[in-house]
Amino acid sequence: MVIIKNSEQLALMRKAGKITAEALLVAREAVRPGVSTLEVDTKVRQFIERCGATPSFLGYGGFPGSACISINEQVIHGIPSAKVIIKEGDIVKVDVGARYRGYNGDSARTFPVGRVSDEALRLISVTEQSFYEAMKVARAGNRIGDIGNAVESFVISNGFSVVKAFVGHGLGKDLHEEPEVPNYGKPGRGPRLYAGMTLAIEPMVNVGDFNVNILKDGWTVVTADGKLSAHYENSIAITESDPIMLTDAEN
Ligand code: MG
Numbered sequence: 001m002v003i004i005k006n007s008e009q010l011a012l013m014r015k016a017g018k019i020t021a022e023a024l025l026v027a028r029e030a031v032r033p034g035v036s037t038l039e040v041d042t043k044v045r046q047f048i049e050r051c052g053a054t055p056s057f058l059g060y061g062g063f064p065g066s067a068c069i070s071i072n073e074q075v076i077h078g079i080p081s082a083k084v085i086i087k088e089g090d091i092v093k094v095d096v097g098a099r100y101r102g103y104n105g106d107s108a109r110t111f112p113v114g115r116v117s118d119e120a121l122r123l124i125s126v127t128e129q130s131f132y133e134a135m136k137v138a139r140a141g142n143r144i145g146d147i148g149n150a151v152e153s154f155v156i157s158n159g160f161s162v163v164k165a166f167v168g169h170g171l172g173k174d175l176h177e178e179p180e181v182p183n184y185g186k187p188g189r190g191p192r193l194y195a196g197m198t199l200a201i202e203p204m205v206n207v208g209d210f211n212v213n214i215l216k217d218g219w220t221v222v223t224a225d226g227k228l229s230a231h232y233e234n235s236i237a238i239t240e241s242d243p244i245m246l247t248d249a250e251n
């Protein structure tokens with residue numbers, strides 16, 4: 001069931017989203033050559049807790065971290081570790097959620113570390129822009145398939161592929177609510193969008209093909225061909241006109 005939020009609930013989600021967005025700014029500062037992904041995770045957790053919020057991911061389905069930190073060919077769900085040291089030339093995906101007074105935010109960015117390849121920079125930029133292509137059609141009366149089609153057609157026109165095995169989602173009191181929000185689809189198909197729906201739109205974009213595998217740790221999703229992947233995610237609220245950005249540090 002899709003849960004429509006009222007203005008009071010949306011205000012709480014803006015607050016959860018603001019904390020989430022600020023936690024990503026903390027992560028961006030922390031991502032440096034020589035730093036472990038566990039150190040980044042710890043700074044994110046401490047920041048969220050200082051805001052009077054709870055890391056949404058910590059313990060979710062048994063996940064051991066506050067952030068998912070995934071490097072290079074890792075797509076999503078990388079487990080923070082003292083043994084994983086960030087290097088110059090890496091691209092580092094940090095995915096964070098904060099729960100504030102019962103409501104969740106969810107947002108992800110891909111950070112280049114020092115000098116990275118032109119292909120990596122283009123991947124990061126196409127992934128970000130594909131989210132904004134989705135924003136153009138994310139409004140009441142359109143359908144979930146319009147969002148997926150906007151992401152996928154932009155990504156494919158740039159020569160990359162979208163991951164299909166993992167998708168965006170509704171969110172609210174639960175980190176994952178209905179509907180699913182795939183990064184592919186047909187225009188005019190799928191569940192209709194209504195004002196007050198809150199969605200995490202999260203393109204996962206691969207340089208090579210869309211196939212992915214899960215590592216033996218049971219969490220880390222990697223590209224099957226070992227090529228780079230990028231991730232960009234924000235939580236938004238559907239309205240009759242432009243969507244509201246919930247994961248906005250300026251809220
Ligand atoms: Mg996320």
Ligand code: MG
Binds near residue numbers: 106107168169202233
């Ligand atoms: Mg998400």
